Amino acid sequence: MQTLISNRCSSIQSAVPESYVLPPEKRPTAVPPCKTIPVIDLQGLDRDRTDLIQQIIKASQEYGFFQNPNRTTLRIAFIYKNTIVTSFLWYLLFDKSWGLRGVDAGCVVVVGQEFFELPVKEKERFYYRDPKQICKFKRSINYEQEDVHFWRENFTHPCHPLEDYIDHWPQNPVRYREVFGSYTVEVRKVGLLLLDLICEGLGLECGYFEGDLSGGMVMNTNYYPLCPDPNLVLGLPKHGDPYLLTLLNQGHVPGLQVLKDEQWLEVEPIPNTFVVNINHMLQIISNGKLKSADHRVVPSSVSARTTVVNFIRPTNDCLVGPAKSLLVKNCSPPLYKTITFGDFISTYGTKTHQGIDPLERVML
Ligand code: OGA
Ligand code: NI
Numbered sequence: 001m002q003t004l005i006s007n008r009c010s011s012i013q014s015a016v017p018e019s020y021v022l023p024p025e026k027r028p029t030a031v032p033p034c035k036t037i038p039v040i041d042l043q044g045l046d047r048d049r050t051d052l053i054q055q056i057i058k059a060s061q062e063y064g065f066f067q068n069p070n071r072t073t074l075r076i077a078f079i080y081k082n083t084i085v086t087s088f089l090w091y092l093l094f095d096k097s098w099g100l101r102g103v104d105a106g107c108v109v110v111v112g113q114e115f116f117e118l119p120v121k122e123k124e125r126f127y128y129r130d131p132k133q134i135c136k137f138k139r140s141i142n143y144e145q146e147d148v149h150f151w152r153e154n155f156t157h158p159c160h161p162l163e164d165y166i167d168h169w170p171q172n173p174v175r176y177r178e179v180f181g182s183y184t185v186e187v188r189k190v191g192l193l194l195l196d197l198i199c200e201g202l203g204l205e206c207g208y209f210e211g212d213l214s215g216g217m218v219m220n221t222n223y224y225p226l227c228p229d230p231n232l233v234l235g236l237p238k239h240g241d242p243y244l245l246t247l248l249n250q251g252h253v254p255g256l257q258v259l260k261d262e263q264w265l266e267v268e269p270i271p272n273t274f275v276v277n278i279n280h281m282l283q284i285i286s287n288g289k290l291k292s293a294d295h296r297v298v299p300s301s302v303s304a305r306t307t308v309v310n311f312i313r314p315t316n317d318c319l320v321g322p323a324k325s326l327l328v329k330n331c332s333p334p335l336y337k338t339i340t341f342g343d344f345i346s347t348y349g350t351k352t353h354q355g356i357d358p359l360e361r362v363m364l
Contacts, residue, residue, distance in 0.1 A: 031263075116306065156221070
């Protein structure tokens with residue numbers, strides 16, 4: 001691990017090391033920002049819940065467009081069937097007991113960055129050696145096995161139930177446990193609320209996502225160091241997330257791109273915003289009604305980029321398949337097999353890395 005790109009001094013960073021340079025056909029080209037972000041105002045939740053949920057589902061299916069320029073405080077963007085649906089959460093967050101109450105979404109990005117900027121010896125103890133490790137620090141994606149490396153470092157660990165894991169988390173930066181602990185509790189509430197709305201919108205029985213289906217949560221912090229030539233590399237290649245739902249706090253440095261109609265578009269950072277995207281398990285459960293969105297990351301030549309990502313996930317032995325009530329209601333055959341989440345995740349990484357859609361294996 002001597003070759004951590006986060007710990008190289010700036011003089012060495014004057015060129016991209018050859019092992020990170022992608023073949024020409026895989027290099028990113030300049031992409032336009034996604035200017036037509038549909039917006040749904042979640043303020044209406046208490047006034048007309050049914051209407052609001054229908055808006056979310058409809059917007060997501062029809063590439064509908066909703067905007068309410070009057071609310072600017074905290075937004076959530078769904079990447080949903082390759083459409084980005086941005087929703088405002090002002091009312092939910094501060095007038096209710098859910099939401100990021102008293103937690104500063106910017107602070108967690110700062111503390112995450114502080115972790116990556118620690119001296120190598122502070123991070124060494126977390127280096128990924130064994131899949132059973134709780135905290136894992138990794139370079140790229142699969143550094144030892146891949147042909148070309150990706151311009152990122154990653155620190156990941158479970159974060160729910162908090163009391164099971166927090167004692168294993170880093171104590172340096174000193175604020176790490178406190179800041180990440182309170183953040184994940186609040187983000188989980190927002191995530192579960194969104195799952196409730198999606199559940200209702202799909203017409204599933206109340207509480208469908210409760211229990212093992214949403215029983216776990218992963219904390220995933222990415223660091224994309226300043227890059228001397230972002231035209232040659234990717235921070236993360238094209239992928240869909242394998243879990244249920246992603247809540248991405250991408251800070252203020254651009255880099256996330258989403259694939260929409262075969263075209264890559266930049267998902268511009270909006271202050272205090274989550275980008276929420278549908279994951280593979282939600283695509284399976286909804287029998288393809290909801291689509292997991294393909295995305296990738298390009299690093300920046302202006303600034304290092306730190307992102308803090310939470311994935312709500314099923315437990316490993318949880319069975320995941322198309323929801324029966326949905327099949328009956330729509331008189332439609334299942335498009336996917338029922339599998340355990342552990343089985344799916346065991347081949348997800350290799351498949352995605354080989355450019356194969358990991359959902360193919362579970363299609364009927
Ligand atoms: C991920 C991911 C996006 C980003 O961690 O799966 O897609 O902008 N991250 O860091
Ligand atoms: Ni992702």
